[in-house]
Amino acid sequence: MSEALSADSYDALVAAAETYRAAVVVRLTGEAGLRAAEIPRVRPCDLGESPAAEGTFLLAVPAASGAMKTEGVEASDDPVPIDRETVVPASLAADLRRYAESEGLAAEDPFVGVSTRRVQMLVRETADRARERRDDPALSSVTPRDLRRTFARRLLVDRGVDPHVVREAGGWETMDALDDHLDPLDGEAVATAVAGGGRDSPDVGGDARVDWTDRGGDRDGDTDDRQGATLTLVRAFEAVAEVPDREALFETVVDRASETDRWREARIRRESSASESEPGDERAERSVEDDRWLSVPIGHWETTYGTLRLLPDGAPAGPAERREAEALGRCLGWAVTAGRWRDLLRSDAVTEVEFHTEAEAAFLASASAALNCRIELESTVAVSGSASRWYLSVTGAGPQAVADAVDVADGVSELRVIETREDGCAVSARATGGSIVRALTGHGAAVREAVAEDGRVRVVADLPDGTDVRPIADDLREVFPDARLVSKESVARSPRTESALREEVVDRLTDRQWATLSAAYHSGYFDWPRGSTAEEVADAMDVSSPTFHNHLRKAERALLETLFEERDARDRP
Known part of the structure; x- marks a missing residue:
């Protein structure tokens, strides 16, 4: 399945848990919103009562790169980085503490010391038992993702919690995963929400709601989180859509941020070289205390293009203002990357680069060495x-x-088998790190080939002609120290590199439609027999089955329209 469970079905699932550990796994996913890969990381020391709300418990979720204590290995003395915090019901907090006591767990031992795959199996095994007991088809093939959807729906629909709060608690990067649970609003509902959308509104599910109403007498940015937050960078956000040139965009953002009463000064410091900074930058910044500046990265994926620095006029920047600035930094990073991709598509020539690395942090390289095999990256979505x-x-x-x-790799999880062959297999995996391919794509490169063999991964990619490759190579070496630029040359594009048909199809599809079509193709969805079902592809993309079918049908329609319109035009006298 790929939908949220009803309350009765969820209760039946918890009741069917054969062991205390299985019940903990199900509840951490369904009531705290943890991913399967996150459950083996949480520890007794990560659970505590919120100082801001008596009787409310918070669970800190360690980041994937955190040092985890496993059997036979001493825990690191370094503090474990935290990815986010989520609220857990008091009953679950009590059960977690009782479970830790009964198992004799130390504060830094994981609650559930098993692999991610074992967590997924525990959920499936429990669902199978629940289905047999109740003869409930809703419990067929329940996955941790289904339980996360149950967590989201319970908060959004049953309790009316602010979607922003739910997104933060569940660790979703965007609101896309929550769309299926949000009912459309009519004009009256929108007007009522905007007119009465302060902290006193009975529908507010948390303190993260932004107050869009006018608070007469408050200067821009002077309201704190308890009173609501006034957006001060809206004009700077608008520049992202209005100004296509990178340099002009940075200048416009600085000008518009400085225009507001809230920010005395705004600057952007480029990452590529110190010489790009204005000569007076450091002298000007030394004239004020460093801790007065609000600094956020400008980046996309693992690539950082610079830093946005804002100097408040008056009170220091609050948490809401930091979130607003961080969102602007991400938008600017995306705009720069999108600009490079646009240049690459339109260019008559490209800079072809080839990188090699044997770094252990590069999953393809380390896996090919450990398994003595050849791994080829067919596609990324x-x-x-x-x-x-x-x-x-x-x-x-x-x-x-x-x-x-x-299982033992950092930043790679959720393996799915697409095809088993006599000499190997075709699989897919979710990646959040450990990828030189992802790092290059973040710089606006189009990766043409990525092959790993004998512990070395070779990546060939195209960049817009004239791109300065040195900063890109330097960035890669920060993550993969031995990354080596083997070749670089300017290559004229052949008119046949991309057919007119392909270009027209790409132009017609939205990013989500293209991603859906690509995922379906590479998952074997169009094969006979199917390599993956629609539900499996949807689950891999972290969307519901109806959403997957919606994007896929629209993509197929655009593809067929292009094909038949071109043929009709060719056949026309």
């Missing part, structure tokens, strides 16, 4: 702002061996 799904062709290793490699 962006499933969110922070994650991609890889489609891999593996020669010399079977699905189980690849699954074992994924």
Whole structure:
């Protein structure tokens, strides 16, 4: 299935748990919104009562790169980085503490010391038992993602919690995953929400609501989070859509941010070289205290293009203002990357680069060495702002061996088997890190080939002609220290590189439609028999089955329209 469970079905699922551990796994996913890969990371020391709301408990979710204590390995003395915090019901908090006591867990031991795949299996096994007991088809093939959807729906629909709060608690990068649970609003509902949308509104589900109403007498930016937050960078956001040139965009954002009463000064410091900064920048910034400046990165995926720096006029920047500035930094990073992709599509020539790395942090390289196999990246599909799904062709290793490699890798999870062959397999995996391919794509490159063999991954990519490759290589070496630029040359594009038909299809599709069509194709959805069902592809993309079918049908329609319109035009006298 790929929908949220009803309250009765969810209760039946919890009741069917055969062990205390299985019940903890189900409840951490369904009531705290944890992903399968996050459950083995949380520990007793991550659970505590919120100082802001008596009787409310928070669970800190350690980041994937955090040092986890596993059997036979001492925990690191370094503090574990935290990805986010989520609220857990008091009953679940009590059960977690009782479970830790009964198992004799230390504060830094994981509640559930098993692999991500074992977590997924525990959920499926529990769902199978629940289905047999109740004869409930809703419990067929329940996955951790279905339980996260149940978590989202319970908060959004049953309790009316602010979608922003739900997104933060569940760790979703965008609101897309929540769309299926949000009913459309008519004009009256919108007017009522805007007119009475302050903290005193009975429908507010958390303190993260932004107050869009006019608070007479408050200067821009002077309201704090308890009173509501006034947006001060709206004009700067508008520049992202209005100004296509990168340099002009940065200048416009600085000018518009400085125009407001809230910000005394605004600056953008480029990442590529110190010489790009204005000569007076450092002297001007030394004239005020460094901690007065609000600094946020300008970046997209793992690529950072610079830093947006804002100097408040008056009170220091509050949390809401920081979130607004961080969102602007992400938008600017995306705009720069999109500009490079646009230049690449329109260019008559490209700069072809080839990089090699044997770094252990590069999953393709380390997996090919561990399994003594060849791995070819067939395609990547962006499933969110922070994650991609890889489609891999593996020669010399079977699905189980690849699954074992994924289990111990950082930033790679949720392996799905598409096809098993005599000499290997085709699989897909979710990637949030460990990818030189993703790093290059973040710089606006089009990756043409990525092959790993004997512990080395070779990546060939195209960049817009004239691109300065040195900053890109430097960025890659920060993550993959041995990354080496093997070749770089300017290559004239052949008119046949992309057919007119392909270009027209790409122009007609939205990013989501293209991602859906690509994911379906590489998952074997169009094969006979199917390599993956619609539900499986939707689950891999973290969307519901109806949403997947909606995007797929529209993409297929655009493809067929292009094909038949071109043929009709050719046949016309």
